[in-house]
Amino acid sequence: MPMRLLMALAAILLAGLPAVSQAGGKQVAPVADPLTQKVCGECHLAFPPGFLPARSWSALMADLSDHFGEEIVLPAGQAAQIEAYLVSHAGDAPGGGGLREFMRWVAPTGIPRRITENPAFLREHDFPDRVWRDPKVVTRSNCLACHPGASRGWFDD
Amino acid sequence: MKRRYLLVLAAAAIGLPLAAIAAAGSPERAAILAEYATRARAADPGFSGFSMQRGEALFRGSFSGGDARTPSCMSCHTADPRQPGRNAKTGRPIDPVAVSVDPRRYTDAAQVDKHFARDCKSVLGRDCTALERGDYITFMAGQ
Numbered sequence: 001m002p003m004r005l006l007m008a009l010a011a012i013l014l015a016g017l018p019a020v021s022q023a024g025g026k027q028v029a030p031v032a033d034p035l036t037q038k039v040c041g042e043c044h045l046a047f048p049p050g051f052l053p054a055r056s057w058s059a060l061m062a063d064l065s066d067h068f069g070e071e072i073v074l075p076a077g078q079a080a081q082i083e084a085y086l087v088s089h090a091g092d093a094p095g096g097g098g099l100r101e102f103m104r105w106v107a108p109t110g111i112p113r114r115i116t117e118n119p120a121f122l123r124e125h126d127f128p129d130r131v132w133r134d135p136k137v138v139t140r141s142n143c144l145a146c147h148p149g150a151s152r153g154w155f156d157d
Numbered sequence: 158m159k160r161r162y163l164l165v166l167a168a169a170a171i172g173l174p175l176a177a178i179a180a181a182g183s184p185e186r187a188a189i190l191a192e193y194a195t196r197a198r199a200a201d202p203g204f205s206g207f208s209m210q211r212g213e214a215l216f217r218g219s220f221s222g223g224d225a226r227t228p229s230c231m232s233c234h235t236a237d238p239r240q241p242g243r244n245a246k247t248g249r250p251i252d253p254v255a256v257s258v259d260p261r262r263y264t265d266a267a268q269v270d271k272h273f274a275r276d277c278k279s280v281l282g283r284d285c286t287a288l289e290r291g292d293y294i295t296f297m298a299g300q
Contacts, residue, residue, distance in 0.1 A: 043244065043246070043247050043249060044247040044249055068246070069224050069226075069246070070246075070275075070279075071278070135243070136243075136248070137248055138243065138244075138247065141248075142247060142249070144248075145248055
C-alpha cells in the first residue's frame with residue numbers, strides 16, 4: 001500500500017474525519033484581493049469566487065445587512081470594490097476561475113447563495129452524519145476544518 | 158509613564174476607583190474602561206463601579222433574544238476563556254480571550270467596540286450597555 005494512502009487512512013482513524021484524497025485535483029484560484037481577503041475572511045474562509053456565478057456574488061453583496069443572520073457593516077465604497085473583484089473572478093466570468101463542475105448545476109435563472117448546496121459539492125461530500133456533527137466541523141461551509149490548504153486554493157490535500 | 162499618570166488623574170476625577178486602573182493592567186484598557194464608566198454614570202447616577210461578578214454572569218448566562226446558534230458568550234468563547242474557542246456559526250477557531258493568556262485583549266478600542274456590538278447582538282439580540290461592557294472587561298482582566 002502506498003505510504004500516502006496509509007497516512008490518509010491513519011488520519012481517518014485518528015481524527016475521525018474523512019481524509020481528503022491525496023491524488024489528482026487541481027488548485028482553485030484563491031481570493032487574491034487583499035480587501036476581499038480581509039473582510040470576507042474574517043468569520044470563515046474567504047471563499048474562492050469560482051465556486052459561485054457572478055449574480056450570486058452580487059446578490060450576497062447587496063444583502064450585507066442580513067448575511068446568514070450577520071450584519072456586515074462596511075465603510076462606503078468597500079462593498080462595491082469587493083463585489084467587482086468577486087464578480088470578475090466568478091465561476092461564470094469569462095476566463096475566470098471557472099469551476100465547470102460547479103457551474104453545470106446552477107440553473108440559468110438560479111441565484112444560489114451557498115456553495116454547500118450545489119449538487120457537485122454534495123456529491124463530493126456525501127459523508128455520514130457523524131462527520132458533520134464533529135465539533136471541529138460545526139457546518140458544511142467550514143472548508144478549513146477538512147481542507148487545511150483551502151486558503152491557498154487546495155481542496156485535494 | 159506620563160500617559161498612565163494622566164489616565165489615573167482622569168479616572169480619579171470621574172470617580173473610578175484606582176483599584177480598577179490596577180485591575181485594567183494597561184493604559185489602553187484603562188482608557189476604554191474609563192470611557193464606559195463615564196457612560197455608565199450618565200445612564201445611572203448611582204453607578205458605583207464595575208463588577209467582576211456581573212461580568213461573569215453575563216459571560217456565563219444563557220439568553221433567548223439573539224441568534225439561536227449562540228445563546229451564550231460561551232457558545233463561541235467556551236466555558237473557560239483561557240482556552241481557544243470556536244465560532245458556533247462558522248466553525249472557525251478563536252484564540253483565547255482571557256487577558257492572562259493574551260494581554261492585548263481589550264486594548265484596541267475599535268476592535269472592542271465592534272465585537273461588543275456584534276457579539277452582544279448575536280447573544281442578547283441587542284447591543285451591550287456601557288455597564289455590561291465594563292463588567293465584562295473587568296471579569297476578563299481577572300481571567
